Amino acid sequence: xxxxxxxxxxxxxxxxxxxxxxxxxxxxxxxxxxxxxxxxxxxxxxxxxxxxxxxxxxxxxxxxxxxxxxxxxxxxxxxxxxxxxxxxxxxxxxxxxxxxxxxxxxxxxxxxxxxxxxxxxxxxxxxxxxxxxxxxxxxxxxxxxxxxxxxxxxxxxxxxxxxxxxxxxxxxxxxxxxxxxxxxxxxxxxxxxxxxxxxxxxxxxxxxxxxxxxxxxxxxxxxxxxxxxxxxxxxxxxxxxxxxxxxxxxxxxxxxxxxxxxxxxxxxxxxxxxxxxxxxxxxxxxxxxxxxxxxxxxxxxxxxxxxxxxxxxxxx
Amino acid sequence: xxxxxxxxxxxxxxxxxxxxxxxxxxxxxxxxxxxxxxxxxxxxxxxxxxxxxxxxxxxxxxxxxxxxxxxxxxxxxxxxxxxxxxxxxxxxxxxxxxxxxxxxxxxxxxxxxxxxxxxxxxxxxxxxxxxxxxxxxxxxxxxxxxxxxxxxxxxxxxxxxxxxxxxxxxxxxxxxxxxxxxxxxxxxxxxxxxxxxxxxxxxxxxxxxxxxxxxxxxxxxxxxxxxxxxxxxxxxxxxxxxxxxxxxxxxxxxxxxxxxxxxxxxxxxxxxxxxxxxxxxxxxxxxxxxxxxxxxxxxxxxxxxxxxxxxxxxxxxxxxxxxxxxxxxxxxxxxxxxxxxxxxxxxxxxxxxxxxxxxxxxxxxxxxxxxxxxxxxxxxxxxxxxxxxxxxxxxxxxxxxxxxxxxxxxxxxxxxxxxxxxxxxxxxxxxxxxxxxxxxxxxx
Numbered sequence: 001x002x003x004x005x006x007x008x009x010x011x012x013x014x015x016x017x018x019x020x021x022x023x024x025x026x027x028x029x030x031x032x033x034x035x036x037x038x039x040x041x042x043x044x045x046x047x048x049x050x051x052x053x054x055x056x057x058x059x060x061x062x063x064x065x066x067x068x069x070x071x072x073x074x075x076x077x078x079x080x081x082x083x084x085x086x087x088x089x090x091x092x093x094x095x096x097x098x099x100x101x102x103x104x105x106x107x108x109x110x111x112x113x114x115x116x117x118x119x120x121x122x123x124x125x126x127x128x129x130x131x132x133x134x135x136x137x138x139x140x141x142x143x144x145x146x147x148x149x150x151x152x153x154x155x156x157x158x159x160x161x162x163x164x165x166x167x168x169x170x171x172x173x174x175x176x177x178x179x180x181x182x183x184x185x186x187x188x189x190x191x192x193x194x195x196x197x198x199x200x201x202x203x204x205x206x207x208x209x210x211x212x213x214x215x216x217x218x219x220x221x222x223x224x225x226x227x228x229x230x231x232x233x234x235x236x237x238x239x240x241x242x243x244x245x246x247x248x249x250x251x252x253x254x255x256x257x258x259x260x261x262x263x264x265x266x267x268x269x270x271x272x273x274x275x276x277x278x279x280x281x282x283x284x285x286x287x288x289x290x291x292x293x294x295x296x297x298x299x300x301x302x303x304x305x306x307x308x309x310x311x312x313x314x315x316x
Numbered sequence: 317x318x319x320x321x322x323x324x325x326x327x328x329x330x331x332x333x334x335x336x337x338x339x340x341x342x343x344x345x346x347x348x349x350x351x352x353x354x355x356x357x358x359x360x361x362x363x364x365x366x367x368x369x370x371x372x373x374x375x376x377x378x379x380x381x382x383x384x385x386x387x388x389x390x391x392x393x394x395x396x397x398x399x400x401x402x403x404x405x406x407x408x409x410x411x412x413x414x415x416x417x418x419x420x421x422x423x424x425x426x427x428x429x430x431x432x433x434x435x436x437x438x439x440x441x442x443x444x445x446x447x448x449x450x451x452x453x454x455x456x457x458x459x460x461x462x463x464x465x466x467x468x469x470x471x472x473x474x475x476x477x478x479x480x481x482x483x484x485x486x487x488x489x490x491x492x493x494x495x496x497x498x499x500x501x502x503x504x505x506x507x508x509x510x511x512x513x514x515x516x517x518x519x520x521x522x523x524x525x526x527x528x529x530x531x532x533x534x535x536x537x538x539x540x541x542x543x544x545x546x547x548x549x550x551x552x553x554x555x556x557x558x559x560x561x562x563x564x565x566x567x568x569x570x571x572x573x574x575x576x577x578x579x580x581x582x583x584x585x586x587x588x589x590x591x592x593x594x595x596x597x598x599x600x601x602x603x604x605x606x607x608x609x610x611x612x613x614x615x616x617x618x619x620x621x622x623x624x625x626x627x628x629x630x631x632x633x634x635x636x637x638x639x640x641x642x643x644x645x646x647x648x649x650x651x652x653x654x655x656x657x658x659x660x661x662x663x664x665x666x667x668x669x670x671x672x673x674x675x676x677x678x679x680x681x682x683x684x685x686x687x688x689x690x691x692x693x694x695x696x697x698x699x700x701x702x703x704x705x706x707x708x709x710x711x712x713x714x715x716x717x718x719x720x721x722x723x724x725x726x727x728x729x730x731x732x733x734x735x736x737x738x739x740x741x742x743x744x745x746x747x748x749x750x751x752x753x754x755x756x757x758x759x760x
Contacts, residue, residue: 056754059398060420060714146580147572148510148589157510165510167571170732258520259574260729275395277718278420280402 049284057281059274064281073285083286086257086264091293093176093265094244097183098237104184105191105236106229112192113199123196126189134186138253141182145169145254169255172262179263182250187243191236198232199225230308234301241297245290266290344436346655349648350379356652357397359412359635360387363598366668367459367661374655380648390414390635397421409643410652413456415447415633416522419714425638427453431650439659444634444673447709456636457657458673460665462596463632463707464530464620465700467603468492471614472506472591481505492592492618496531499592499621500563506591507568514563515592516581519574522710524727525720527594529710530631531556534623539711539719544758546748548723549741555624557730557737564731574728586610594620597700601669604692617696619703632707634673669693671700715755722747 019025053074056067077083112122129137144151145168156162168178202225210220248267251257257264257272266286274283358368371382385408386396394417400406401424413425429437437445440458448456472478473490482490482505493499503514517527528548529539537552547553563569570576570584578596585593586602586609593599606612622628637653639646655661659680662672666681678701685694710716723744730740752758 059402060422060424062402062404148513148570148584149580149587153510165571169575170571255575256520258725258728259732260734261725272721275398276391277721278398279718 050288052281053285053288055281057279057284059278059280061278069281073282074289076282077285077289082261082264083269083289085261086266086269087290087293089176089264090245090247090266090290093180093247094241094293094297097180097244098240100180101184101188101191101240102233102237104188106195106233108188108192109195109199112196123193126192128189129186130189132186134249135253137182137186138250141178141185141250142169142254145178170259175255175259175263179247179251179254182254183244183247186250187240190240191233194232194236195229198229202228227308231305234305234308238298238301238305241301242294245294245297266293344433344651344654344658346374346377346651347647348379349645349651352380352645352648353383354380354410354645354648354652355383355385355408356410357386357393357408357412358384358410359390359393361389363668363670364412364635367656367664370656370661370664371652374652377655378648378651382652390417394420397424406640406642409640409645409649411638411640413636413638415456415458415636415709415712416716418448418455418636418638419450419712419716421455421638422714424640425455426641426643426646427455428457428639428650428653429454431639431646432457432654436654439674439676440657441673441675441704443704443707447632447707447712448634448636450712456634456638457653458634458636459657459661460598460670461632461634461673461704461707462598463630463671463700463703464594464596465703466492466618466620467585467593467595467599468616468618469588469591469611469614470616471611473616478506492616493621496534496559496621496623499594500559503563503592504566504568507566509567509570511589513570513584513590514568515590515594516569516573516576516584517560517594518577518581519728519731520724521577522717522720522724523577524574524724526631526710528553528556528560528723528727530620530629531559531623532629533708534621534625534627534629536623536625536627544713544752546719546745546752548748549738549745552624553741554737557727557741560727560731561733561737565733574731597671597696598669600693600696604690612692615692617692617699619699628703628706630703630706630708631710632704633709666697669696671697671704713757715751715757718751719748722751 020029052065054068054070056064056069056072058064108126112119112126115122132140143149147153147165147167147170150168152168153162153165156166166174168174206224207220210224215223246267247265248271251263251265251268252271255263257268270283270286270290273286274280358364365387368384375381386393388396390412393412397411398420400408401421406424411425413421418425437454441461444458444461445454448454448458473492479490482488482502485505486501490502493502505514506512507514518524532538532548532553535552535555537547537550537556539546539548541547564571564573570589572580578599581590581593581595582599582602584590585595585599588610600617603609603615604612609615620628620630637656639649639653643649657673659674659676662674662677663680663684666672666677667684672678672681678697682694682697685691685697710720726735726740726744726747729735730737735743749758
């Protein structure tokens with residue numbers, strides 16, 4: 001009997017050995033280090049964090065990692081008004097910021113593209129805000145928008161535009177505007193650089209043909225330049241949507257989600273829950289619910305990207 | 317014979333005196349650890365790092381080396397330490413700690429009372445040392461203490477026009493406030509926005525919770541009852557929160573104060589934008605420095621006001637050093653912790669304007685200030701020292717920061733007018749109840 005089993009198992013082992021020794025295995029073997037790295041730094045933490053979202057895991061009590069509480073964290077989240085306000089606010093924040101960054105970035109790219117002398121220098125200067133740490137940008141705008149010693153209010157006082165200080169970082173609308181302004185100041189150049197790359201790759205022939213056919217500049221932009229740029233726009237949108245949805249550093253410094261939760265975004269809430277309150281199980285549950293937001297944006301922009309590329313291919 | 321006896325008695329008494337003198341002067345034995353490298357995680361920042369210039373002295377004394385493996389602000393350090401606990405990677409021996417943070421860390425740190433002689437511990441301010449204990453264990457050695465008292469602008473309080481106007485309006489002389497009601501009255505009286513505000517307060521994070529707790533306790537209330545049931549939504553709590561709301565609604569504090577922490581308040585006071593500031597001792601050096609502060613020549617000090625119960629809230633805490641259970645050379649770690657809080661270290665802290673944690677240092681510091689022309693600090697020290705008698709820490713439970721994080725957003729909501737004080741405090745009390753029930757501290 002034993003002999004039979006050994007006999008039966010021999011060809012399989014032989015197959016396996018021959019596969020690993022064969023040229024077919026080479027791509028897999030070459031990819032193996034990357035697969036191992038990805039599994040260890042992405043998949044394993046992802047699975048562990050997913051597990052912890054079903055536990056009462058407290059960061060300072062490692063034993064709670066195995067204290068299974070089922071769906072309790074998710075059930076609490078469903079009825080947690082603060083979380084859903086932060087969720088909705090993050091959605092609005094991402095939508096407004098992305099659209100404004102896109103419009104301003106497009107404008108900047110079109111202007112810079114027109115320049116023939118010193119364009120390289122201007123492109124470098126345009127990238128300066130991206131080089132600052134978000135924390136430094138947060139501090140910078142915190143002092144610009146400070147109601148009593150801030151640059152903006154002082155300028156408005158000196159120009160006799162206001163007689164009482166404007167509470168930029170306190171009023172619900174103004175505080176969110178201030179944070180969006182800071183985010184746009186720092187990251188509009190991402191859009192500008194990507195769209196400028198698109199403009200520089202734009203073939204000259206269709207533009208010249210359109211002009212010969214009597215199209216005005218607006219028509220050229222609407223029917224040739226913009227459709228050609230749309231894939232670049234959606235790629236930039238996809239990258240930036242994931243970036244903006246993770247907004248934390250600047251908000252932490254400027255308002256820390258306050259006052260009274262008026263500027264609370266998902267990441268300030270999750271960080272406070274996970275690290276200050278040590279409730280890592282609940283914070284991870286928040287994270288997994290929040291992923292919905294990133295999936296929605298990414299899915300939407302990829303669909304738009306595919307549609308834009310189809311258009312470029314002449315299907316429409 | 318009598319002469320011989322007298323000589324023996326004299327010799328014996330001299331010997332006894334010498335012996336007792338030797339015991340009196342007995343110093344802590346810092347030990348010898350040649351070749352050993354002690355890994356430490358210390359709080360960073362200009363005001364904290366001057367003390368670390370003494371580390372080479374300890375290295376020369378013991379033969380050990382100190383490797384600072386992390387130096388961050390306390391909030392980042394707290395996060396890092398929690399990650400270390402979660403991953404089980406406690407590879408360091410001495411860590412900076414704080415009274416408010418210490419209860420969170422469970423059994424991460426050793427009971428220092430088991431490693432340090434009682435004679436050495438007796439040199440620390442008893443109340444401060446008591447506040448450094450968690451569950452009866454001395455988990456930290458305090459290096460500087462925080463307690464808040466009043467800084468005020470003498471030029472405003474001694475301005476004849478303001479003195480006359482105040483007397484006419486309230487019927488009493490203008491003097492630093494003795495009660496929180498009087499304090500509120502003066503904050504509103506002095507306010508002349510946007511050039512001058514009555515005061516500003518830390519309006520977010522634990523700073524907001526702490527200030528509220530201070531007035532709550534001064535009014536005779538407290539955060540929790542003996543069974544850890546939240547009681548801060550009591551009438552005393554509502555009155556404490558109304559105090560903040562009244563000065564905010566009157567425009568007597570900057571509207572942005574709900575986003576302020578200590579940095580903004582310190583800058584505003586030094587710029588002459590505030591009339592009074594209830595604040596920690598560390599600002600005394602800054603406010604009295606004419607190169608950095610516009611109010612240096614007019615700086616006055618007064619003890620914090622009392623509440624309606626006639627008591628001071630005395631919100632207090634200490635920065636400290638702790639030694640990990642996982643440390644591979646605890647005697648060396650304890651030696652460094654004691655060295656960094658010994659008399660010489662405390663004098664160095666005090667000379668920078670910080671409130672020391674060793675009793676003997678207070679007199680030495682005042683002497684030093686007087687000899688070096690720092691009269692403002694010499695005036696400040698006895699006032700802050702006196703208020704230590706009333707000082708109380710936040711609740712020393714692991715959930716304090718978590719409770720604080722549900723409390724301060726609700727306090728803000730009431731201050732900016734989104735909720736009534738009662739609604740806000742009821743919501744915070746309900747959230748705090750859930751936290752304490754989940755932790756098993758409060759039974760359902």
